[in-house]
Amino acid sequence: MSRLGVACFALAMWTPLAAYAQEDSPAIDVETGGKLKLTRGVSTVEGQGGGGLTPWALITGNETDRGVGGTAHVTGVELPDYSLLSYGAALGLFDRVELSYTRQEFDTRDVGAALGLGRGFTFGQDIWGAKLRVAGDAIYDQDTWLPQVAIGANWKKNDQGAVVSAVGGRDDEGWETYATATKILLDSSLLLNGTLRWTNANQTGLLGYGGNLNDDHELMGEFSAGWLLSPDIVVGAEYRMKPDNLAIAREDDWVDIYAAWAINHHLTLTGAYVDLGSIATFDDQRGVYLSLQAGF
Amino acid sequence: MRMALVCTLSAIIFVAPAFGQPMPPVPPGEETVDAYTISDANAGATPVDGQDLFAAFHGHEGISRIVDGLVEQVQKDSRLTEIFKASDFVRLRRTLKEQFCHILNGGCSYTGRDMKSVHADHGITTAEFNALVEVLQAAMTREGIVFSAQNRLLAKLAPMKRDAVTR
Numbered sequence: 198m199s200r201l202g203v204a205c206f207a208l209a210m211w212t213p214l215a216a217y218a219q220e221d222s223p224a225i226d227v228e229t230g231g232k233l234k235l236t237r238g239v240s241t242v243e244g245q246g247g248g249g250l251t252p253w254a255l256i257t258g259n260e261t262d263r264g265v266g267g268t269a270h271v272t273g274v275e276l277p278d279y280s281l282l283s284y285g286a287a288l289g290l291f292d293r294v295e296l297s298y299t300r301q302e303f304d305t306r307d308v309g310a311a312l313g314l315g316r317g318f319t320f321g322q323d324i325w326g327a328k329l330r331v332a333g334d335a336i337y338d339q340d341t342w343l344p345q346v347a348i349g350a351n352w353k354k355n356d357q358g359a360v361v362s363a364v365g366g367r368d369d370e371g372w373e374t375y376a377t378a379t380k381i382l383l384d385s386s387l388l389l390n391g392t393l394r395w396t397n398a399n400q401t402g403l404l405g406y407g408g409n410l411n412d413d414h415e416l417m418g419e420f421s422a423g424w425l426l427s428p429d430i431v432v433g434a435e436y437r438m439k440p441d442n443l444a445i446a447r448e449d450d451w452v453d454i455y456a457a458w459a460i461n462h463h464l465t466l467t468g469a470y471v472d473l474g475s476i477a478t479f480d481d482q483r484g485v486y487l488s489l490q491a492g493f
Numbered sequence: 494m495r496m497a498l499v500c501t502l503s504a505i506i507f508v509a510p511a512f513g514q515p516m517p518p519v520p521p522g523e524e525t526v527d528a529y530t531i532s533d534a535n536a537g538a539t540p541v542d543g544q545d546l547f548a549a550f551h552g553h554e555g556i557s558r559i560v561d562g563l564v565e566q567v568q569k570d571s572r573l574t575e576i577f578k579a580s581d582f583v584r585l586r587r588t589l590k591e592q593f594c595h596i597l598n599g600g601c602s603y604t605g606r607d608m609k610s611v612h613a614d615h616g617i618t619t620a621e622f623n624a625l626v627e628v629l630q631a632a633m634t635r636e637g638i639v640f641s642a643q644n645r646l647l648a649k650l651a652p653m654k655r656d657a658v659t660r
């Protein structure tokens with residue numbers, strides 16, 4: 198499995214780079230900047246360019262097809278019984294390829310004590326991601342219904358293997374792949390996104406990958422919509438289906454409503470109200486999501 | 494008389510095959526340009542339906558102020574000055590106003606050149622296209638055009654990137 202993940206990365210990175218090198222080999226002058234505000238997306242809790250909970254087909258960074266860009270983000274989610282911290286960095290290459298790394302820390306606070314793990318027990322996860330834009334243009338192709346399409350893969354490694362297997366998780370590392378399509382309907386100031394993710398991650402991997410109820414990868418749908426209010430502000434909602442692999446705890450789909458504000462071309466602030474449902478037997482995990490993304 | 498005949502004949506020969514209108518005389522203050530076929534198809538987009546968007550742009554006066562503001566700013570914006578330094582701004586203002594009016598269904602004919610040939614030699618990049626979009630957004634906002642109406646015009650202009658951007 199780990200070999201497959203590595204192969205996916207290598208393929209996603211190599212193909213466009215090789216094509217670019219052939220086109221422009223003698224004098225490579227690489228630019229930065231050039232995207233319109235908000236069109237790089239924000240950073241998901243897993244580090245991809247997209248919404249807050251689900252990746253979009255847009256590529257992170259301010260670069261156009263002639264340059265490179267990057268983003269870094271810090272995101273906090275405060276829930277009744279847990280706190281999630283996510284931070285990471287991502288690179289955008291020629292508005293074509295996106296490479297990302299994100300660290301997640303999930304603090305169980307008092308729940309840790311109740312479960313016998315100790316107060317403030319924290320699950321940690323590293324997420325390496327690669328995304329390749331394969332077709333279309335979400336912004337300029339306003340005369341067709343065809344969306345911008347990207348495919349991607351994430352490799353995830355959880356720090357708490359022993360606890361993961363104690364709760365019924367099969368693996369402390371895992372991979373997932375996804376295809377995502379984004380369309381901006383400028384005519385009606387709307388952004389629509391749909392993602393299909395092939396995954397077996399429990400709570401995105403914070404409780405491991407695969408479980409005693411089901412170990413196989415399954416296809417999950419994720420949807421987001423945004424309403425463009427100004428060149429700097431988009432508000433919207435997201436829905437993310439999730440697997441349900443662990444016998445001890447039901448896992449729910451995730452929902453949020455969000456607002457993102459591009460303070461300028463470099464900084465974007467996102468606030469959301471999230472409903473993450475039941476997590477490790479503690480129900481109704483609704484709370485506030487705040488994220489700051491800096492980029493060039 | 495013979496002269497007039499030659500003129501008419503050559504006009505028919507050069508212009509008629511494309512079913513366009515003959516080249517009008519050069520308007521005052523504008524430079525001459527090489528002959529081309531005049532047609533609304535050169536505008537690069539069909540008009541929107543209905544009259545509401547034209548009204549939302551404050552009609553001819555609104556479009557005129559937006560284009561004047563746009564053409565003034567492209568000469569000041571450091572990302573664009575170089576590209577526009579040799580431009581005929583009198584002609585650019587006139588043709589842009591015609592084009593916006595035509596697309597917004599304000600009943601104007603577009604008499605300028607097509608988007609591909611007029612931009613071909615400028616080596617425009619995506620970043621420069623976006624810079625122009627930002628300058629246009631600012632000009633529309635100064636005119637008080639609501640954002641959703643701005644986007645309906647931009648939706649018509651966005652596909653022209655395929656013709657305008659060559660680098």
Ligand code: HEM
Nearest residue numbers: 576577580581588589605606611617621622625650653657
């Ligand atoms: C959708 C976007 C655009 C539209 C609708 C548009 C429209 C026009 C029109 C109507 C003309 C005059 C045609 C004529 O003289 O017959 C023109 C010329 C020109 N445009 Fe654009 N344009 C667009 C994008 C751009 C961009 C992105 C740039 C550069 C950043 C640019 C640079 C120029 C220049 C340099 C000229 C020539 C002016 C001259 O030679 O006098 N245009 N454009």
